[in-house]
Amino acid sequence: xxxxxxxxxxxxxxxxxxxGYKFIIEGSVEQADDGRxxxxxxxxxxxxxxxxxxxxxxxxxxxxxxxAEDDMATVAELATPVGMVATEGEAASLMGKLPIEFxxxxxxxxxxxxxxxxxxxxxxxxxxxxxxxxVLMENCxxxxxxxxxxxxxxxx
Amino acid sequence: xxxxxWILNIGLLxxxxxxxxxxxxxxxxxxxxxxxQAVVVSAPERDALLEEMxxxxxxxxxxxxxxxxxxxxxxxxxNSASGMRATVGTPxxxxxxxxxxxxxxxxxxxxxxxxxxxxxxxxxxxxxxTEQIGGLLANCTTCHASYRFEIEGAQxxxxxxxxxxxxxxxxx
Numbered sequence: 001x002x003x004x005x006x007x008x009x010x011x012x013x014x015x016x017x018x019x020g021y022k023f024i025i026e027g028s029v030e031q032a033d034d035g036r037x038x039x040x041x042x043x044x045x046x047x048x049x050x051x052x053x054x055x056x057x058x059x060x061x062x063x064x065x066x067x068a069e070d071d072m073a074t075v076a077e078l079a080t081p082v083g084m085v086a087t088e089g090e091a092a093s094l095m096g097k098l099p100i101e102f103x104x105x106x107x108x109x110x111x112x113x114x115x116x117x118x119x120x121x122x123x124x125x126x127x128x129x130x131x132x133x134x135v136l137m138e139n140c141x142x143x144x145x146x147x148x149x150x151x152x153x154x155x156x
Numbered sequence: 157x158x159x160x161x162w163i164l165n166i167g168l169l170x171x172x173x174x175x176x177x178x179x180x181x182x183x184x185x186x187x188x189x190x191x192x193q194a195v196v197v198s199a200p201e202r203d204a205l206l207e208e209m210x211x212x213x214x215x216x217x218x219x220x221x222x223x224x225x226x227x228x229x230x231x232x233x234x235n236s237a238s239g240m241r242a243t244v245g246t247p248x249x250x251x252x253x254x255x256x257x258x259x260x261x262x263x264x265x266x267x268x269x270x271x272x273x274x275x276x277x278x279x280x281x282x283x284x285x286t287e288q289i290g291g292l293l294a295n296c297t298t299c300h301a302s303y304r305f306e307i308e309g310a311q312x313x314x315x316x317x318x319x320x321x322x323x324x325x326x327x328x
Contacts, residue, residue, distance in 0.1 A: 005161040012168035019175060034203045043188035050190075050304075058297045064220075065290035068283060127224065130286070134221035141217050144210050 027099035030150070038150040039102065045094045046149045056082055056140065059113070063133060067126050075120035075129055083114035105143050112136040194306040195258060201250050202305045212238055212296065215269065219289060223282055231276035231285060239270035261299050268292040 032038035041049070059082045066074035087110055095103065116132050119125075197205065215238040222230040243266055251259065272288045275281065 002158045002161070005158060005165060008165050009161055009168070012165060012172065016168060016172055016175070019172070023175070033199075034207075043190075047188050047190045054297070054300050057293070057300060061290060061293035061297050064286060064293055068287035068290050130220060131224040134217060134224055137213075137217035137220055141210070141214050144213060148206075 023096040025100045027102070028097040028152075029099050032148055032150065034148070036146055036148045037099070038148050039098060040150055040152040041094070041097055043151050045091070045097070046151055048091075048094065049149060052086070055086075056109070060133070060137065060140075063116070063129075067130055067133070070126050072120040072124045072126065072129065076117040079113045079117035079120065082110065083117060084110045086110060102143070102147055105139060109136065109139045109143075112139065190304060192302055192304045193255065195254060195303050196306050196308045197250065197253050199307050201247075201253070202307060204250070205305060208242070211242075212265070212269075216289060216293065219272065219285070223285060223289075226282065228276040228280040232273045235269040235273035235276065238266065239273055240266045242266060242269075255303075258299070258303055261295055265292065265295045265299075268295065 028040040030038045030040060059078050062078040063075050066072070066078065084107075087107065098106070112132070113136065116129060116136060119132055120129050123129075215234045218234045219231050222228075222234070240263075243263070254262070268288065268291060272285055272292065275284055275288060
């Protein structure tokens with residue numbers, strides 16, 4: 001009985017460690033034929049992530065237009081909702097499918113939007129905000145160059 | 157020792173159960189509700205179109221960096237490469253599959269890149285260029301809000317996109 005209990009300890013620890021690795025580190029990924037890493041999601045999850053990226057794009061568009069008008073209040077107003085506040089309430093099942101690098105990249109991007117909002121509010125310097133936006137957009141280009149979203153079982 | 161081991165087992169089982177519950181049942185993403193118009197293309201065509209869009213993104217990103225460094229030469233170079241000359245050699249088979257509004261939006265976007273390149277070369281006014289980039293990005297947001305790509309059938313064959321000009325371009 002004692003042996004059984006210890007064996008069960010080991011098995012459960014292994015299962016939890018493997019689950020933790022899959023959930024936190026590896027995610028649900030495959031090598032795509034275009035050279036990028038495909039993150040395998042269901043269609044609802046894919047829609048959710050693509051929708052979030054469109055929100056990023058809309059925020060960037062509005063921010064660039066606001067920079068052109070030297071309207072730093074609008075820059076801050078547009079950057080804040082896509083900052084860290086936007087990460088609240090993300091589905092656990094979705095987070096578990098994202099590889100750690102992607103998760104870190106996403107968090108960094110949300111953080112950079114917050115920094116941008118703060119910079120616009122505190123300095124009001126459109127030149128500095130332009131520099132920061134260029135840096136933030138490097139996250140967008142590197143992420144798009146490295147990852148794509150595929151719907152599991154459909155080949156797209 | 158035996159007692160501790162069984163307590164640990166119970167703790168581990170509870171942990172495992174909690175993780176499985178959270179993973180499977182808590183706040184799962186909803187079913188697909190994407191109401192955007194599907195543009196049906198082959199897999200290689202979709203890859204080429206997505207690559208073109210990534211190139212657009214890199215052009216805009218590079219332009220923002222160049223703008224902050226007052227590098228008008230770089231802005232002209234980047235935007236010129238994404239201008240109308242990038243459309244040369246686009247396979248007719250692909251063009252025929254694109255909805256008219258999508259095509260017009262695409263051509264307009266390429267022309268706006270040319271306009272930015274022109275402004276960078278002629279006057280080099282950062283304020284005007286920023287405004288132009290904002291206008292160009294409005295095309296991006298409109299297109300992304302309206303359209304999505306869908307693969308026709310299984311893996312399509314027969315369209316050679318190796319000559320697609322965008323695929324040959326590299327950032328400078």
